[in-house]
Amino acid sequence: MIIRPGLKLAILVLASAFCVLAGVAATAARDLLADGQAVKVRTRPIDTFHIGHDETRFGKLTFLGGLEVIASDRKVGGLSGVVSLDGGNGFLAVTDNGHWVTGRVDQTDQGKPTGISDVRFALLRGSDGKSLRARWGHDTEALALAPSGLYVTAETRNAIYRYPWPLSKGNERMVGELALPEEIRDLPRNAGLESLDVAPGEGPLAGQLIAIAESAPSDAHGLAGYIIGPEGSKAFKIKRRDRFDATDAVFLANGDL
Template sequence: MTSALEKRRKLRGYLVAAVMFLCACDTWQGHAFAQQLLTKGELVKVRTKDIETFRIGHEDIEFGKLTFLGGLELLASDRKIGGLSGLISLDGGDRFLAVTDNGHWVTGAIEQAPNGRPLDIKDVSYAQLLGHDGKTLTARWGHDTEALTLSETGLYVTAETRNAIYHYPWPIATGKEQMIGEVALVDEIRSLPRNAGLESLATPPEDGPLAGKLIAIAESSPSDFQDLKGYIIGPEGTERFSINRENRFDATDAAFLPNGDLVLMERRFNLRDLIGLRLRRFEAASILPGAKLEGEILLEADYGYQIDNMEALSIHQNDKGETILTLLSDNNRSLLQRTVFLRFRLDE
């Protein structure tokens, strides 16, 4: 017969376990550590300019299923804040962690309106990504970092030139955290062309059929007649799928919606077309080994819209349960380009 004391001990144990579980879940989502990112990073002054309308010269805010919430142009005092290529939203959209294409973490606080419209970006800091030996990725020539994603097992970052995926602990609290290691990749991925390697990386929802895996997508292909290559990477191996490529769009980032659908960001950036942006959505059930994905176009924009070299995409849900898409451009650390930060709400 169980005594009252034993019952109290068991109850106390259950409560402790429950609290630990909730903390673990909160940690993965980033809320518990959002205020602790890069506490030893280098602070940078950043000014912002409002982007009030998405379509230049027009006041419309609805673009198919997307509603434009607002945007900002970022003007940083340090060129290391340029080249932003990967992004995750944290703490309900109040903070972000980004990665640059020259091997830097960048984090900051986002002042936002109740509907998610970005009003200002503050407390911006950066730190260099470190290898497993403590040396910077720049010193190791592995710093062409293009995308990042957060999973229950940590942060994962792609390096396009090396066609590698780096594994980092979470959170990046000080900026001194060393790489845990690299994800084992098949030879086909390792041999992707130098400027057409892994550009997009996404973590599927943990309650779906792709749980525990990573989705990686190559940036480009030799022509529109050849599909973009996609990979489902898991502990048991790598499986392949493809994405129809057309109109000279390249893949630059991807993120999953809460229901398991995948959103792919695509970009055009050439003398023929100038600049272009496209967002495509692929149903969760269609992401299968051997599949060829076509997708639904959510958004397409050209130089008549407030875009630049769009390279980073993140998705989060706010307190109302609304799905918010955040888009970020890579200015290539050039005075001729801009870093734009855009937000849309997905309306089903």
């Protein structure tokens, strides 16, 4: 997702029972990016999920509300992936220009977001300490938090990076880059790895990464998906319809993706 004019970020909240890694996602946003740069933001409410319609129920999901977030610094734009922290009270996000962003989510007792505060940001850095922007590896799109670390996809390189967790300072270096097959590396540069999550702790896929490509040439072609684990990678397809693309992925409590 690329949002350039106005530096606007959209944060949407849908209520559902989804899997949270206990202890891992319990980290509070205030404990992250301590050496990051503070940034002022203002927000406007998003009251409906479907423009021009008032319904709030979408299948098993209930739309609680959303925020349009406008940052004072041009570096904070193009929010791509978000990890919910501290029971939904905080977040860590990655932008598609290679920055971490963290903050606190202000919300009602019913979970409707009313604003964000204590926002800080910092550059993603490679294993050599240089920023990803310096190496053209910064088109970062998705985040997944696992006991083994924090994983980030880079769409232009079709790569998956691993970072230590928690990002206490914000200048932590990349731990490494996952070894991926050529099939993944050869995905279209601007329609590559867009979605990422970690399979829940029970079941045959427990702890493995699920990565999904953003798009396909047509509805006749399925979206490319991959199961990535210690023993290698396996490919699968997701049936595409109505020309929808995959922009993110999350596992529900029952194991559904």
